[in-house]
Amino acid sequence: MASTTRRARPKKLLTIVHSVEKSIYILLEGPKDIEGGTPTSDFTGLVEQAHPELQEFFAWYRKGYEFLYPYAERWWNGLIASEHTKGRSRDEAVRAAADNGLAGAATAPQYVWFIRYCWLRCDSINKTLPLEQRVAPPVLLLKWLMDAGEDDYVRLLTCMLYWPIGLDENGEWC
Numbered sequence: 235m236a237s238t239t240r241r242a243r244p245k246k247l248l249t250i251v252h253s254v255e256k257s258i259y260i261l262l263e264g265p266k267d268i269e270g271g272t273p274t275s276d277f278t279g280l281v282e283q284a285h286p287e288l289q290e291f292f293a294w295y296r297k298g299y300e301f302l303y304p305y306a307e308r309w310w311n312g313l314i315a316s317e318h319t320k321g322r323s324r325d326e327a328v329r330a331a332a333d334n335g336l337a338g339a340a341t342a343p344q345y346v347w348f349i350r351y352c353w354l355r356c357d358s359i360n361k362t363l364p365l366e367q368r369v370a371p372p373v374l375l376l377k378w379l380m381d382a383g384e385d386d387y388v389r390l391l392t393c394m395l396y397w398p399i400g401l402d403e404n405g406e407w408c
Contacts, residue, residue, distance in 0.1 A: 248307055248339055248389050249314065251332045257392035258380070262372050265397060270405035272360050274368040281378045285367045287359050292378050295352050299387045302345050306390055310339035340393035349375065349391070353399050357407045371407075372397070 265271075277284070281292050313334065317327035332338055340346070353371045360368040379387050402408040 248386065249310070249328055250338055250389060250393060251328060252338070252393060254389055254392045257394070258376065258388070261376050261392065261394065261397065265370070265372055268401070270401040271407045272357050272368070273365060274360055274370040275366050277366075277369050278373055278377060280381055281374075284369055285359075285363055287363075288356070288367075288369050288374060291352075291355060291359060292374055295375070296379070296382065296384065296387075298348060298352075299384070299390075302342075302348050303387060303390055306339040306342040306345040309342040309345075337395055338393035339390055345390075346398050349394070350398050353397060354407060371399075 281289055284292075310331070313331040314324075314327050317330040317334075318324060320327075320330075322330060337346075340349075352375055356369070356371040356374050376388065376391055379391065400408055
């Protein structure tokens with residue numbers, strides 16, 4: 235008799251051309267070299283230890299990946315397929331797509347917007363909190379995803395070579 239238990243379909247990993255570990259380091263450490271932005275504490279603990287408003291925002295951010303991850307993956311796979319139709323091998327197509335879209339799947343316009351929005355929203359929340367309760371945006375956006383075991387989302391986010399954020403003339407994140 236055949237089993238009626240359904241097996242989970244194995245996930246296909248997002249095609250990447252970068253080192254996740256190296257990108258984690260760059261994304262977590264890079265902003266520390268920038269002078270400006272809203273001062274934050276050195277807190278790198280778990281989301282459960284953070285201010286409730288930051289916890290709530292992280293839950294919203296994490297939920298956003300349910301839509302944005304498949305979108306970014308489809309967008310990236312479309313770039314690869316476009317390069318593949320030019321007579322390139324799969325590996326050559328991936329490299330060509332990476333050369334055209336420097337951050338791989340994370341180059342998807344809606345995903346870039348999402349990350350920028352979330353950074354600025356974290357900053358906005360931080361401005362309402364005492365310094366010791368503030369959490370640096372890279373901690374919320376990346377470290378807490380790692381802590382939550384969201385490896386696919388971390389893999390996507392680390393496609394970014396840098397945070398898509400800057401400072402305005404007043405030293406504020408923009």
